[in-house]
Amino acid sequence: MALLDLKEVTMRFGGLTAVNSFNLNLEKGELVGLIGPNGAGKTTVFNIITGVYRPTAGKVYLADEDITGFRPDVITKRGIARTFQNIRLFGSLTVLDNVLVAQHLRLGASPLEAVLGLGRYWGQEAKMHERALELLAAVELEAVANEQATSLPYGQQRRLEIARALATEPKVLLLDEPAAGMNPAETVDLMDFIQRIRREFGLTILLIEHQMRVVMGICERIIVLDYGQTIAEGPPAVIQRDSKVITAYLGVSADA
Amino acid sequence: MDRNNNLLYTLIAVLVLAVVLAWAQTGLFGLVSPWNPYTVRIMNLCAINIGLGLALNLVNGFTGQFSLGHAGFMAVGAYTVALLVMSPAAKQMNFFMVPLVAPLDKIQVPFLVGIIMAGLLAALFGLLVGAPVLRLKGDYLAIATLGFAEIIRVVIVNVKGLTNGALGLKSIPGHTNLWWTAAYAALTVLLMVRLVNSSYGRALKAIREDEIAAEAMGINVFYHKMLAFVLAAFLAGVGGGLQASLIGSIDPAMYKLPLTFQILLMVVLGGMGSITGTVIAATIVTALMEILRFVESPLTLGAIHLPGIPGMRMVVFSLLLIVVTLFYNRGLMGDKEFSWDLLHSRRQTKQGVTQ
Amino acid sequence: MTLTEFLQHLANGISLGSLYALIAIGYTMVYGIIRLVNFAHGDLLMVATYMAFYGMLLFSLPWPLVFILAVILTTVMGVTIERVAYRPLRDAPRITVLISAIGVSFLLQNLGLVVFGGRSKAFYVPPFFATINHIGETAVPNLVWFIPLVTVALLMILMHLLYRTRIGMAMRAVARDLDTARLMAIDVDQVISFTFVVGSSLAAVGGLMWGLKFPQINPLMGAMPGLKCFIAAVIGGIGNISGAVAGGFVLGVGEILLVAFFPDLAGYRDAFAFVLLILTLLIRPTGLLGERVAEKV
Known part of the structure; x- marks a missing residue:
């Protein structure tokens, strides 16, 4: 049984078909790469899974539940978290607050309890803090917990975004170009980091990435999108030799 | 700083405020309210x-x-x-x-x-x-x-x-x-x-x-x-x-x-997203609004009679709003808040202690 | 209601509608280019009428000359407002600029109170506009057909400007994408200034005609027409000039016919525009003729 299942998903914007009859099967614990040239529809797939867009046709299932057309916050509560291609942190909040915000969805206490400071709320708030510090430790950001999020260097902002996504306690994590703008050393760190959090948090990961080194290095399976359609699917070794992929995408920089 | 200390300061501040208010409203211990x-x-x-x-x-x-x-x-x-x-x-x-x-x-x-x-x-x-x-x-x-x-x-x-x-x-x-x-x-x-x-x-x-x-x-x-x-x-x-x-x-x-x-003027002046800022700005703007009321009402000083200028106060305040938006758009406090620790750290810096 | 009465109301509605349309164009152009609800736009109406009022009173100049001078001076003022209060905030959040615009609007209104006094003044209506013609049994003052005529004429000039001249092309480019336009070596500041020239002069003409139509002028007279014309622009689809014109007519004719058919609701006339606005925003936020723009995630 697939954990995340996309069936014949199609997304049209006016006359433009961004995603066409796309299928995806994500088994529990898998790490799958989604690649393709710019404008191939990768981020659109993320936006459909997370409820930002409602697909024109097709269905999205999470653990056999049809979540098509659910609101983004409901989908996140069900266990899908994401990062953004162009980092979207809560800029003027502190690093710690960014992670705390992402735990708000699990807060049971009502606004009244929170304002009056009734018993249940304080227990939950304390637990959230504890958990946030753990997560920040896991991404090695505990030292900057009280800094403003936008004051962090780029690489740390990327890691904070991942920590924030983890704070929602996801089953499935969608990473949108986590290595963008990183230098080779940082990229190697990131690869280790992704594999580590996958083990530690028992995650299933879908990864959009342009740096072939990352995708080929850590993904078990790769799906190649072009013009909104899957043109190839398989383990890295097979994808690297696929002629269609090479023409569509790797042709220019097969050695990247 | 010590949390208990801060709580104490806050309690004292609230108490002082309450006494002042009581005095202003009804008079206190036989003292008549000093405020008209x-x-x-x-x-x-x-x-x-x-x-x-x-x-x-x-x-x-x-x-x-x-x-x-x-x-x-x-x-x-x-x-x-x-x-x-x-x-x-x-x-x-x-x-x-x-x-x-x-x-x-x-x-x-x-x-x-x-x-x-x-x-x-x-x-x-x-x-x-x-x-x-x-x-x-x-x-x-x-x-x-x-x-x-x-x-x-x-x-x-x-x-x-x-x-x-x-x-x-x-x-x-x-x-x-x-x-x-x-x-x-x-x-x-x-x-x-x-x-x-x-x-x-x-x-x-x-x-x-x-x-x-x-x-x-x-x-x-x-x-x-x-x-x-x-x-x-x-x-x-x-x-x-x-x-x-x-x-x-x-x-x-x-x-x-x-x-x-x-x-809105009070909120912008104080800083959008600062409680302290709004408290300060609301106090200042309200007081100014009332104090400047004389500008708008006719005034007679001995033989000189000045007609009031209706609208003058709001001219001042609109200008203030524009100037703040243009040159100081975070307002008085930005999104910062007052805290006793702020006062402590000020004092410490004055004493030459690095933070 | 007799047919004659109906035609009379319709004529009034069209006349009012074209006045709304004229003022709405300024809103929609400014919004289309810098995404700002220029709150001060309505108050330029007031500025123009007072300039004309004092021009005739103090300098006893002939009214056509006074009107032209009033339009020029109001335009200078509109452009100055942009220079001083909006341009420095070009890279600030949009709400900051909006606050600045609200500030300018209140400044103009209260400055008006200080300088001109709060009491309403009678605006001089040249005899030509008051002359009444009879078309069949319908009595129509010259002003009623004059306003739509002016609106149509100015609209034609504006369309020529936008679609047949270089500066018009630049304006359309900036409206579509300000940053790209800048990269294409378009002097964006100059284009924005020019947009304010066009918008302010239309507001000034609108103001003068407003003064002729409702010849009691006071410093707060621009506030309500300002809001209504912005609403007209939203109804038509903000950023779209034909939309602003359409919205102006819908609002003007709608208001007049509402009062004509339901005299009991006359008191709610000023709420009509806001109800229409909220319905538009909820049902069709892009307005009658606006384009749909999706936010990029």
Whole structure:
């Protein structure tokens, strides 16, 4: 049984078909790469899974539940978290607050309890803090917990975004170009980091990435999108030799 | 710094404030109030405006939803208090053109009940207005909230059997005193501090920073916007009610955009997203607004007679708003807050201790 | 209601509508280019009428000359407002600029109170505009057909400007994408200034005609027409000039016919625009003729 299942998903914007009859099967614990040239529809797939867009046709299932057309916050509560291609942190909040915000969805206490400071709320708030510090430790950001999020260097902002996504306690994590703008050393760190959090948090990961080194290095399976359609699917070794992929995408920089 | 120390400081500050207020309102230990009614009135207005400013800041500053509908909710609160608290005889005096609908013409409730009803009714309006408009963003939201406030006002002008129309209501019982206004201001400050620093407050700020990211983090954006909006409407209703009872007479023309503008001025001047800022700015703007009143009224100094210049105060304040927006758009406090630790660290730096 | 009465109302509605349309164009152009609800736009109406008022009173100049001077001076003022209060905030959040615009609007209104006094003044209506013609049994003052005529003429000039001149092309480019336009070596500041020239002069003409139509002028006279014309722009689809014109007519004709058919609702006339606004925003936020723009995630 697939954990995340996309069936014949199609997304049209006016006359433009961004995603066409796309299928995806994500088994529990898998790490799958989604690649393709710019404008191939990768981020659109993320936006459909997370409820930002409602697909024109097709269905999205999470653990056999049809979540098509659910609101983004409901989908996140069900266990899908994401990062953004162009980092979207809560800029003027502190690093710690960014992670705390992402735990708000699990807060049971009502606004009244929170304002009056009734018993249940304080227990939950304390637990959230504890958990946030753990997560920040896991991404090695505990030292900057009280800094403003936008004051962090780029690489740390990327890691904070991942920590924030983890704070929602996801089953499935969608990473949108986590290595963008990183230098080779940082990229190697990131690869280790992704594999580590996958083990530690028992995650299933879908990864959009342009740096072939990352995708080929850590993904078990790769799906190649072009013009909104899957043109190839398989383990890295097979994808690297696929002629269609090479023409569509790797042709220019097969050695990247 | 030590948490207990800070709590102690806060308690002392509150105590001192309470003593001052008691002194101002009723006199203390046989000492007559040193302040004349005019000064006490200004203090009342300051306290009311602190509450009104904080309510607007909750929506505009902390949640980042730019609303221009404050005056509408204040009007709802003001009319609710007036109609519930006035004596049947006073109502009859007011409604000489069109009689007041039953059973309102016979009802009279205690002030506290009236104030709470004012808040609740304004909150209900907040709910009804918020449900459609909070789906809008930015300047569209601003215009739509302004539109609703204007609709509320036009309805008040026209439903004469309920509101006495454009004539307004006069001789509203003056229950409002420093105890009421200070309690309103203090409770609002307390509520805001607790809310803003709670998990809900963080969610509101997250929505302000990036709505799409907030949604992706599992925050029900609409519910939280509504929470802030309805709470602000409640506080605006209470503030409007207190103000009506302080001033003694109300009419629909009072609740036009300039009223919202005044409150907005306090929020922007103080800093969108700072409780301390709004408290300070509301105090300063209210006091200035009253002190500068002389500019607008005719003045006779011996043989010299100066005519008043109506509008002069608002010229000053509009200029102030523009200048602040242009050169100092974070306002007095930005999104910073006062804390005792701030004072400590100042002192420490002065002593040459590095932080 | 007789047919004659109906035609009379319709004529009034069209006349009012074309006045709204003229003012709405300024809103929509400014919004289309810098995404700002220029709150001060309505107050330029007031500025123009007072300039004309004092021009005739103090200098006893002939009215056509006074009107032209009033338009020029108001335009200078509109452009100055942009320079001083909006341009420094070009990279600031949009709400900041909106606050600045609200500030300017209140400044103009209260400055008006200080300088001109709060009491309403009677605006001089040249006899030509007051002359009444009879078309069949319908009595129509010259002003009623003059206003739509002016609107149509100015609209034609504007369309020529936008679609047949270089500066017009630049304006359309900036409206579509300000940053890209800048990269294409378009002097964006100059284009924005020019937009304010066009918008302010239309507001000034609108103001003068407003003064002729409702010849009691006071410093707050621009506030309500300002809001209504912005609403007209939103109804038509903000950023779209034909939309602003359509919205102006819908609002003007709608208002007049509402009062004509339901005299009991006359008191709600000013709320009508806001109800229409809220309905538009909820049902069709892009207005009658606006384009749909999706937010990029």
